[in-house]
Amino acid sequence: MNRRVIACSFGLLCLSLSIACLAAPAPGETYATPEQAAADPDFALQGEYTGDGVGLQVVALGNGEFSAVTFEGGLPGSGFTGEKADRSVTQVDRNGIKKLIADMSLNKVHRESETLGAEPPKGAVVLFDGTKESLDEHWKDGAKMTSDGLLIQGVTSTDTFRDFTAHVEFRLPYMPEARGQARGNSGLYLQGRYEIQMLDSFGLEGKDNECGGIYKAAPPAVNMCLPPLNWQTYDVEFTAARFDDSGKKVKNARVTVRHNGVVIHDDLEIPGATPGGPLSGKENAQPGPIFLQNHGNPVRYRNIWVVAN
Known part of the structure; x- marks a missing residue:
């Protein structure tokens, strides 16, 4: 094939791609504030x-x-x-x-969680309070915050925990044209192993892969997801899995979760680790971190503290 034919073919390909790009629907807007x-x-x-x-x-x-x-x-x-x-x-x-x-x-x-703004009790590890000091002290390298003091998704705590009580405040983005798992997705991983899903599930039925669900394990008792860009809370009481001296698991992890102040899981037994966490493939007796998943959506966090039990 001569150069003129190659050039012509390349030009037609570029024109076709340009037309295809013009015909493709524009991606939906994402609003972080x-x-x-x-x-x-x-x-x-x-x-x-x-x-x-x-x-x-x-x-x-x-x-x-x-x-x-x-x-x-x-x-x-x-x-x-x-x-x-x-x-x-x-x-x-x-x-x-x-x-x-x-x-x-x-x-x-306009409803607000009764635990919004909850003060950390005495002895709590304050993982994030809006300051750079808490960011640098309690989160692994790469952790970032916004200019107005909000933690950005995709972070792992340097602190690790076994049995604990935790408080997390989160804000989901407004993505009206997004659907399903593409709509404001993140997750709170307990010990870096067990995920409580975060998703803009406002108005949905409430499934295990929607907000408040224990991913692949249990749906919330009620869908308490508020509209996107409203601050929401998870209050968690977690008991770690137990293992014998040989490393065999003898008791599953258990969790009670309050979403915006309402109990959505009551002493729920978690059968195994959730995929996607930093320790998902390592369910053992070792303590683990708090992990806030990055699924590509601008989910924001504030007022995060943990009390070891």
């Missing part, structure tokens, strides 16, 4: 609403489309019993959401 998200008119409509014996979660899906999730009795953790028959989902546009809210005489509410 409420200030950024205010640019999207759907952000102001998304959220929780209550009325006479009913709760409504309005979930933005991008481009003026929403999921309207209605709960008989009230919102999850506040009146809704968890019965599937009392939960219904409708897809509507922006005008439809406004009409639904008006027709049902609903008022928007």
Whole structure:
């Protein structure tokens, strides 16, 4: 093949790629702060609403489309019993959401976890308090924080723990066009081995791979995920697995988890380690770190402390 033919072929290939790129849909926006998200008119409509014996979660899906999730009795953790028959989902546009809210005489509410801002008790190891000193002292090399003092995902503590109580505050990004595991994904790994999933699961059913789930082990008793860019809390009581002198496991790890103040796992037995953690393949008697997974989404953390039991 001569040079002219090669050049022509290369030009046609570049033109085809250019057309393909123009035809491909643009990736959805990711908003890491409420200030950024205010640019999207759907952000102001998304959220929780209550009325006479009913709760409504309005979930933005991008481009003026929403999921309207209605709960008989009230919102999850506040009146809704968890019965599937009392939960219904409708897809509507922006005008439809406004009409639904008006027709049902609903008022928007802003819920906060009762443990938000919890002070570390005496003897606690304060892993992160918004200062560079806590970042440098308690997290492995590569850990970063934002200019306004928030811990960035993808960090492993230098401190290790066996049995402990932990408090973690986290904020999920607003990613209206993302779906499933691509929507605000991270995870809190206990001992670097057992994951409590973090995901924008606002308005979803609540599965083991959604917010509050023990990944691949157990779904939360109730989906307590708040709207993205609201601060949320995990309060965890963890008992490590036990091993005999030969290294054989004789008792599984156990955990109680409160998500935004509501018990979603009560002394749950965890059958084994979760993939993806720094010690996932090393379930043994050794203590392990706190690991906050990096799944490529801007999840932020603050006020992290641990009390060894």
